[in-house]
Amino acid sequence: MTIVPAIVQAFTPKGVLRASINLGNPILANTDKATGAPVGVSVDLARAFAERLGVALELVVFDAAGKSVEAVANEQADIGFFAIDPVRGAQIAFTEAYVLIEGSYLVREHSPLRRNEEVDQEGLRVTVGKGSAYDLYLTRELKNAQIVRAPTSPAVVQTFLEQNLDVAAGVKQQLESDIRAHAGLRLLPGRFMVIRQAMGTPRTRGADAAQALCQFVEEMKSSGFVSDALRRHGIQGASVAPGANPA
Incomplete structure (x- = not known):
């Protein structure tokens, strides 16, 4: 070339x-x-x-x-x-x-949510990194759940915990790292986007x-x-x- x-x-x-x-x-x-x-x-x-x-x-x-x-x-x-x-x-x-990178949802262990398809519900609050690809995608796709924007993608789980939100969305690898750092969290199976x-x-x-x-x-x-x-x-x-x- x-x-x-x-x-x-x-x-x-x-x-x-x-x-x-x-x-x-x-x-x-x-x-x-x-x-x-x-x-x-x-x-x-x-x-x-x-x-x-x-x-x-x-x-x-x-x-x-x-x-x-x-x-x-x-x-x-x-x-x-x-x-x-x-x-x-x-x-x-x-x-x-x-x-290609997998996007996943994170919830608390006691959350009733078990599948990605269950996230878009009235009254649920989903946090994403402001301006991230997940923010852009979910802004288009979520019709019922409310989006709460964290300052950055690495701050998503911190925002999720501090504001007692329902779901955190982001890079699967980052969320897996957050699970190791904070007890009582889990990923929903599979992925919600690539x-x-x-x-x-x-x-x-x-x-x-x-x-x-x-x-x-x-x-x-x-x-x-x-x-x-x-x-x-x-x-x-x-x-x-x-x-x-x-x-």
Whole structure:
């Protein structure tokens, strides 16, 4: 895959590749305990794309998906890593997914809820991370339950506990970690949605730049780069997305 100078320029108007990194989703990125630096699958992909462009990489780090999306939409970053969503797609050109992530519901042990389909009831309050893919999806899908937005996805269970809410929604891996930290909680079986996690760039960068990013993601999947990164970072609860259908 060769990237021509005009496309390199489209991705790097500030002379470096600014990558928006969301630490609010542990499947995508975390903080290295020893160095404090961001690490994870999204960081690895950002570094590989900067190398492909032949430019320096600058990480723009956020604690929530919504903030990360805004940075790319407002052109404070050149690329980012997000769940594909039509609302976000108005300003951001997405690649096909590179990983699939399960979204789950968490309840208290004594909750009468046993199935995902039972959550959308009048009087039930469901908390999600503000601006997350789960927030966008449930805002469209829930017709009866009330949505309560936590400041970030990692703060969902804390908000759920502090406000005595009925259901917490989010990344399955994050919720499983919260269950280990707090007694008396359980996940509902299965999943209520699958997140299609992709790379994205501002639509203003043009169709050629968006296509180059799409080609990069497909190469990273087919070469084994994404699967190797998931394994290297010990990520469970996510799988490599299938290759895009040829046009």
